[in-house]
Amino acid sequence: MHYQYLVVGAGLFGAVFASEMTKKGKKCLVIEKRKHIAGNIYTKEEKGIQVHQYGAHIFHTSDKEVWDYVNTLAEFNHYINSPVASYKDELYNLPFNMNTFAKMWNIKTPKEAKEKIQEQIAKLNITEPQNLEEQALSLVGTDIYEKLVKGYTEKQWGRDCKELPAFIIKRLPVRFVYDNNYFNDPYQGIPKGGYTSLVEKLLDGITVKLNTTYEDYCRKNEQTGLFETADGEHTFEKVLYTGMIDKFYHYQLGELAYRSLRFETEVLEGEENYQGNAVVNYTEREVPYTRIIEHKHFEFGKQPDTVITREYPQDWEKGEEPYYPVNDEKNMNLYEAYAELAKKETNVLFGGRLGQYKYYDMDKVIRAALNMVQEELNN
Numbered sequence: 001m002h003y004q005y006l007v008v009g010a011g012l013f014g015a016v017f018a019s020e021m022t023k024k025g026k027k028c029l030v031i032e033k034r035k036h037i038a039g040n041i042y043t044k045e046e047k048g049i050q051v052h053q054y055g056a057h058i059f060h061t062s063d064k065e066v067w068d069y070v071n072t073l074a075e076f077n078h079y080i081n082s083p084v085a086s087y088k089d090e091l092y093n094l095p096f097n098m099n100t101f102a103k104m105w106n107i108k109t110p111k112e113a114k115e116k117i118q119e120q121i122a123k124l125n126i127t128e129p130q131n132l133e134e135q136a137l138s139l140v141g142t143d144i145y146e147k148l149v150k151g152y153t154e155k156q157w158g159r160d161c162k163e164l165p166a167f168i169i170k171r172l173p174v175r176f177v178y179d180n181n182y183f184n185d186p187y188q189g190i191p192k193g194g195y196t197s198l199v200e201k202l203l204d205g206i207t208v209k210l211n212t213t214y215e216d217y218c219r220k221n222e223q224t225g226l227f228e229t230a231d232g233e234h235t236f237e238k239v240l241y242t243g244m245i246d247k248f249y250h251y252q253l254g255e256l257a258y259r260s261l262r263f264e265t266e267v268l269e270g271e272e273n274y275q276g277n278a279v280v281n282y283t284e285r286e287v288p289y290t291r292i293i294e295h296k297h298f299e300f301g302k303q304p305d306t307v308i309t310r311e312y313p314q315d316w317e318k319g320e321e322p323y324y325p326v327n328d329e330k331n332m333n334l335y336e337a338y339a340e341l342a343k344k345e346t347n348v349l350f351g352g353r354l355g356q357y358k359y360y361d362m363d364k365v366i367r368a369a370l371n372m373v374q375e376e377l378n379n
Contacts, residue, residue: 002235003027006227008214011039012362013352015202016369017240022206024377029234031212031259033243037198037203040323041362043194047267047305049296054321055261055278055311056293057195060188062218063365067187069366074198076189079298082180083291085278087147094281095182097175106141110176117174132164139172151285153164156324157259158314165328174221185363190298214243225347240372242277242352244322245338253337256357258322262312264289269305288312325357332357350374 005021007014010032018028036042040054044066058081061067070076085092093099101113120141129135132153136145149172150161159166181188191198211218218239220227241248246256268274278297282289289310296306316322325331335357342350351372353360360368 001027001233002083003029004237005029005240006031006218006238007240007242008218009039009352010034010037010199010203010208010210010243011352012041012199012365013355013369014039014240014242015199016366017351017373018206019202020370020373021376024373025294028206029236030206030208031214031217032208032210035210037208038196038199038211040321041195041199042197044309045194046307047269049301049305050299050308051265051295051307051309052195052293052298053263053265053298054323055263055309056298057362058183058190058298059362060185060187060342061361062181062185062187063363063367064187066366066370067365069370070191070198073201074191074193076175076191077299078188079190079278079300080180080188081182081279082277083182084277085148085152085281085283087151087283090147091170092148093180094148095173095175095180096140096148097180098178099180100144100148104147117144129166130364131166132168133161135166136161136172139169143243144172144174149317150283151284151287152281152290154285155288155290158315160311164287168328180274192299214239214241214248227347238347238349240349240351242350242355244354245335245342245350245357248348248355249338249352250340253341254334255318256334256338257326257328257331258316259324259326260314260320261323262314264310264312265307266309267305267307271306272302272304274306274308322354324359325353325356327359 004026007018007028007030010030014030018030021028031086040059043050044053067259083094092103098113101107102371105116105151117140121138123205126134129138136149137208182331217229218227219230227239274294275292279291279293289312291311293309293373294306318338350356351369
């Protein structure tokens with residue numbers, strides 16, 4: 001059978017692209033290396049609770065068109081992301097806001113909070129930050145940095161803040177209002193019934209092959225210029241590749257760096273409410289995980305049991321799932337070299353966080369996929 005597109009990866013980018021192209025009469029086949037669709041937004045029901053298998057995913061956007069688009073795929077609830085930070089025996093609201101400052105310094109007004117922060121910044125006398133620590137201190141002062149930034153950041157990156165470049169933290173959101181909403185976007189929520197069903201709707205009617213890698217499934221026929229399956233049964237005019245761009249090119253220019261995650265999920269039978277919030281961040285370095293997620297709170301669950309997940313950042317090695325690109329100068333230069341190779345391709349597209357070596361929020365993934373669809377249709 002002949003297809004216009006082989007879509008490598010059944011995550012959000014690949015699913016949106018395949019769905020929209022299929023609507024336009026293009027025949028697509030999707031392959032996925034994992035045993036399930038939906039990539040890192042995959043949710044699985046346990047004890048009547050939709051468990052986010054690869055960490056918390058809260059949909060938020062300022063893009064009305066994207067918001068309308070996802071609402072054709074699922075009904076979204078009114079969940080507002082309001083994480084809590086735990087530092088030793090203290091609890092603080094995130095993002096940094098007046099509730100945070102009132103708890104930290106026993107003050108009441110924005111004027112008092114601004115003065116406190118500026119007083120701490122002035123004492124440090126940092127004019128040109130040389131590393132992440134100095135950059136953060138010059139933005140928020142000593143108390144916020146020590147309690148809410150330092151330990152969490154060092155766990156995320158696996159190294160001391162003094163060893164990280166300053167540009168990683170260009171700004172830290174400080175809000176002088178009593179509002180715990182983490183995002184500024186006007187549209188926010190969680191799809192009722194989880195993300196997997198949303199992706200299932202995108203892929204409805206499209207052939208999807210799970211447990212299938214691109215390397216084993218497909219090759220390019222240099223004579224015809226088409227891609228084909230190893231047995232020659234199917235041919236494809238183009239490939240959309242949402243995997244690691246350096247892997248596609250067999251690491252010929254070198255390996256891009258990533259940070260990975262490990263998840264430890266626990267079902268707590270008979271415990272209705274473990275922590276009272278969907279996300280609690282643990283900001284001290286001595287606690288090995290960065291956060292605990294209690295999944296039922298994403299959908300205001302009333303189940304008699306609960307499910308929690310501890311999230312541990314870790315170094316990435318080949319064969320593990322890459323989660324976060326390390327967008328420092330060295331790796332961005334290497335990615336640009338791979339991007340130059342990609343530009344020379346006439347029938348291969350690269351999309352998503354791995355194909356474009358970029359951390360994407362879900363709405364940006366959808367927007368980028370819709371834009372790629374439009375570019376393809378215009379060619």
